[in-house]
Amino acid sequence: MIKQMKLSLEERAVEILLDDAGLLHDVDKEHFRGKEDVIVICCPDGRQFLRGILNPFVEMYDEAHKLCLLPLTEFGGTLILDNDSPLVVPGSTIADDFIRKIKYAVDEMGYKASCPINHQPCGGARRHKVHPLCVVDSLAYAKERIKKKEGVGITVANFFQITDIEQDRRRLSRVPYNDYVRWRGHHGDAKLYGEIQRIIRSMERHRLVNNELQNLPNIIGGVI
Numbered sequence: 163m164i165k166q167m168k169l170s171l172e173e174r175a176v177e178i179l180l181d182d183a184g185l186l187h188d189v190d191k192e193h194f195r196g197k198e199d200v201i202v203i204c205c206p207d208g209r210q211f212l213r214g215i216l217n218p219f220v221e222m223y224d225e226a227h228k229l230c231l232l233p234l235t236e237f238g239g240t241l242i243l244d245n246d247s248p249l250v251v252p253g254s255t256i257a258d259d260f261i262r263k264i265k266y267a268v269d270e271m272g273y274k275a276s277c278p279i280n281h282q283p284c285g286g287a288r289r290h291k292v293h294p295l296c297v298v299d300s301l302a303y304a305k306e307r308i309k310k311k312e313g314v315g316i317t318v319a320n321f322f323q324i325t326d327i328e329q330d331r332r333r334l335s336r337v338p339y340n341d342y343v344r345w346r347g348h349h350g351d352a353k354l355y356g357e358i359q360r361i362i363r364s365m366e367r368h369r370l371v372n373n374e375l376q377n378l379p380n381i382i383g384g385v386i
């Protein structure tokens with residue numbers, strides 16, 4: 163069986179950081195009312211694709227409008243569209259080919275909306291040591307590349323999917339582009355990465371205390 167991945171402390175810390183900033187808007191079927199048929203741009207990781215991404219989308223879409231949904235997948239999701247992406251080997255045309263698929267869906271098939279969805283834990287991001295905050299940054303870059311650089315006439319609404327197998331929870335959240343870019347620009351790398359480290363240290367202390375509390379009966383029993 164393919165090994166499931168636990169959420170790392172760094173990934174969990176990024177989720178907490180984004181939640182504290184109010185940047186993860188968990189979606190429900192109301193989100194799709196009055197919306198267009200949509201291209202879903204995401205990583206095809208089989209551990210998350212069906213339950214974490216496709217099922218929630220299809221359920222919400224079916225309840226809302228019975229809209230069409232076109233999955234365009236590539237390992238790492240929008241990470242392949244980043245400048246100097248570590249997921250793209252030199253000389254590869256994978257990013258340009260992917261943009262061509264999006265343009266085909268828009269120009270030839272008539273799609274007017276897209277939802278890039280990155281996720282964590284993502285095996286591709288981890289393998290290439292892409293920091294979880296950069297996985298979220300990549301969504302903003304993707305929107306800029308698709309709309310501004312490539313000039314594709316399509317709406318782009320960014321999403322982040324999180325699976326925490328230890329807590330048995332999955333969430334799919336919209337990441338509002340304008341709010342994210344403003345927050346990112348306002349705080350800067352040093353402050354945000356410092357905050358992520360502070361959250362990690364706090365979680366480690368919490369785990370340590372919990373472990374000690376769990377071992378307490380043994381310790382007391384040993385003393386007695």
Ligand SMILES: [Zn+2]
Pocket residue numbers: 205206207237238239281283284285286287
């Ligand atoms: Zn992935």
